[in-house]
Amino acid sequence: MKVLILVENDFEDLELFYPLYRLREEGYGVDVASSSLDVRVGKKGYQIKPDLSYEDVRVEEYAALVIPGGKAPERIRINEKAVEIVRRFLDLGEPVAAICHGPQLLISAGAVKGRRMTSWIGIRDDLIAAGAEYVDAEVVVDGNIITSRMPDDLPAFCRELIKMLKRY
Amino acid sequence: MKVLILVENDFEDLELFYPLYRLREEGYGVDVASSSLDVRVGKKGYQIKPDLSYEDVRVEEYAALVIPGGKAPERIRINEKAVEIVRRFLDLGEPVAAICHGPQLLISAGAVKGRRMTSWIGIRDDLIAAGAEYVDAEVVVDGNIITSRMPDDLPAFCRELIKMLKRY
Numbered sequence: 151m152k153v154l155i156l157v158e159n160d161f162e163d164l165e166l167f168y169p170l171y172r173l174r175e176e177g178y179g180v181d182v183a184s185s186s187l188d189v190r191v192g193k194k195g196y197q198i199k200p201d202l203s204y205e206d207v208r209v210e211e212y213a214a215l216v217i218p219g220g221k222a223p224e225r226i227r228i229n230e231k232a233v234e235i236v237r238r239f240l241d242l243g244e245p246v247a248a249i250c251h252g253p254q255l256l257i258s259a260g261a262v263k264g265r266r267m268t269s270w271i272g273i274r275d276d277l278i279a280a281g282a283e284y285v286d287a288e289v290v291v292d293g294n295i296i297t298s299r300m301p302d303d304l305p306a307f308c309r310e311l312i313k314m315l316k317r318y
Numbered sequence: 319m320k321v322l323i324l325v326e327n328d329f330e331d332l333e334l335f336y337p338l339y340r341l342r343e344e345g346y347g348v349d350v351a352s353s354s355l356d357v358r359v360g361k362k363g364y365q366i367k368p369d370l371s372y373e374d375v376r377v378e379e380y381a382a383l384v385i386p387g388g389k390a391p392e393r394i395r396i397n398e399k400a401v402e403i404v405r406r407f408l409d410l411g412e413p414v415a416a417i418c419h420g421p422q423l424l425i426s427a428g429a430v431k432g433r434r435m436t437s438w439i440g441i442r443d444d445l446i447a448a449g450a451e452y453v454d455a456e457v458v459v460d461g462n463i464i465t466s467r468m469p470d471d472l473p474a475f476c477r478e479l480i481k482m483l484k485r486y
Contacts, residue, residue: 163331163332163362163364164331164332164335164339164364167332167336167469168335168336168339171332171336171472171473171476172340172343172473174473175340175472175473175474175476175477194331194362194363194364195362195363196331196332196362301335304339304343305339305340305342305343306343308339308343309343
């Protein structure tokens, strides 16, 4: 079973690598998708080579989607193919886990209205303006959407993600 | 149940934070010990505030010891109190998990002779010179000693650590 992670430059390094390693530890395959196959560099300087580009993603092959934070989500959301990937995971009812600035993608996908969610506090007002019921908690689960606020929430974030994956 | 992590400046960021978060995710308390309580900064810039100094560590309170890599182990090993902590974990037969340059502490503690171990390749010859049976693998378990080579080995490293913790 495979999980997809979306990435662009200036991703929050721990928010990419903790879920990536954690899912591998649990035995899941993990693919990293980006706008091209060029190496991406995180805010702190860690590097990752994407496995495939957005246009080559076949959503049906994946059991869940993870969206790390940092400045990457602002770069990802301006790519319509990437937003379409997020929408298809949501339409299929598969787990979508977004942390920190990751929920910006959920705003762009039009998936926020009426949902209980959290995020990095700096984008809290954007979520509220888009109709979310904002909660300040280390992790918030609403249907198939899992959200967290920051790197220190990663243990709770991945605990809920893996719990949800095992239910499917 | 609590786990102890040793840290100084220039730690390998993922090798500190992945085990720290991973153990928290599993429900363990985690304390970080250093030579003082000043904030420590990793090679990539992540920061951690130590919970206690080496001299205040009571080894009996902990179920395992984790030694992340980077340049920190060279700073830790010159502190006799820190080396004594490593020795006491080993004497008690409790899990000691060292990754990357972390096994430098095991050399300083005199714990390497005749043991199957791995490490970052740059210190391989030091382990061999100290009498280790060196193995190039993502994780090597010999008795209560768990060793790995680099950040990408973290899933295997933590899988073995948590497996060993659950046996105790």
